[in-house]
Amino acid sequence: MLVLEHLSKTFNPGTPNENQVFNDLSLKVEDGDFITVIGSNGAGKSTMLNAIAGVFPVDSGRIYLDGNDITNLAEYRRAAFIGRVFQDPMLGTSPSMTIEENLSLAFSRANNISLRWGLDFNKRKTFKKYLSDIPLGLEKRLTTKVRLLSGGQRQALTLIMATMKKPKLLLLDEHTAALDPKTAMLVNELTEEIIKKNSITTIMVTHNLEHAIKMGNRLIMMHKGRIVMDIKGEEKATMTIPRLLNKFEQLQGEKFVEDRVMLA
Numbered sequence: 001m002l003v004l005e006h007l008s009k010t011f012n013p014g015t016p017n018e019n020q021v022f023n024d025l026s027l028k029v030e031d032g033d034f035i036t037v038i039g040s041n042g043a044g045k046s047t048m049l050n051a052i053a054g055v056f057p058v059d060s061g062r063i064y065l066d067g068n069d070i071t072n073l074a075e076y077r078r079a080a081f082i083g084r085v086f087q088d089p090m091l092g093t094s095p096s097m098t099i100e101e102n103l104s105l106a107f108s109r110a111n112n113i114s115l116r117w118g119l120d121f122n123k124r125k126t127f128k129k130y131l132s133d134i135p136l137g138l139e140k141r142l143t144t145k146v147r148l149l150s151g152g153q154r155q156a157l158t159l160i161m162a163t164m165k166k167p168k169l170l171l172l173d174e175h176t177a178a179l180d181p182k183t184a185m186l187v188n189e190l191t192e193e194i195i196k197k198n199s200i201t202t203i204m205v206t207h208n209l210e211h212a213i214k215m216g217n218r219l220i221m222m223h224k225g226r227i228v229m230d231i232k233g234e235e236k237a238t239m240t241i242p243r244l245l246n247k248f249e250q251l252q253g254e255k256f257v258e259d260r261v262m263l264a
């Protein structure tokens with residue numbers, strides 16, 4: 001279980017650019033939760049993910065994962081049990097290495113063995129199996145350099161690498177936002193499949209309201225650094241975009257405004 005307890009974060013304190021992103025942000029994420037996160041511009045969605053991943057220290061509050069206080073743990077140490085996939089397909093893989101070399105790297109990390117480039121028959125067979133489950137044709141391109149892949153192919157590969165060793169937590173920060181709708185759908189399907197198969201606790205930020213409603217078991221809406229909606233169970237299962245927008249308006253007394261929001 002992940003617990004965020006009374007977190008606060010202000011960027012550039014004491015300067016004209018001072019920006020309090022959140023103050024007293026709390027959240028309990030149960031094991032196996034797949035939470036989709038939506039919210040208005042600058043609501044603090046990415047900042048929340050960054051705080052969990054340890055990209056910067058929080059000003060106050062505590063972060064617990066499986067009962068361990070990780071508030072002061074360095075980012076690289078959290079990376080051992082927190083998987084991340086970003087919006088930018090250029091991140092997460094090594095472009096000058098081939099698909100199989102990238103997978104081999106993740107495989108070595110996952111199995112806690114020192115870096116070994118040896119790509120024997122068995123490894124290649126395993127990698128082919130991973131890749132043949134995705135209809136992106138990657139299983140035939142094991143020796144292709146990753147820089148030659150499309151954005152969708154790279155995101156799929158990053159997702160496989162980030163989950164090869166089951167992470168305690170998977171953070172997806174708009175990981176399909178840069179993809180065309182058809183590829184985004186494929187990568188989302190792969191995301192759901194991997195998460196379900198391995199019961200990975202996941203927090204996924206998205207600007208696509210339809211994806212946010214359809215995917216996961218819980219939907220959180222953030223606004224001005226606060227969690228203003230936490231929808232699950234029957235309410236989530238029967239949620240629609242108009243109902244969600246209405247609920248926001250009723251709760252906040254203002255319309256939901258988000259430049260990049262995608263209704264479908």
Ligand SMILES: Nc1ncnc2c1ncn2[C@@H]1O[C@H](COP(=O)(O)OP(=O)(O)OP(=O)(O)O)[C@@H](O)[C@H]1O
Nearest residue numbers: 011012019021039040041042043044045046047048
């Ligand atoms: N490293 C940083 N240094 C300074 N300010 C930052 C930093 N990261 C984020 N911010 C600011 O914090 C606020 C919240 O940003 P954040 O990226 O968390 O919002 P978001 O909800 O993900 O928004 P969006 O949907 O627009 O991406 C914004 O005003 C942003 O400019």
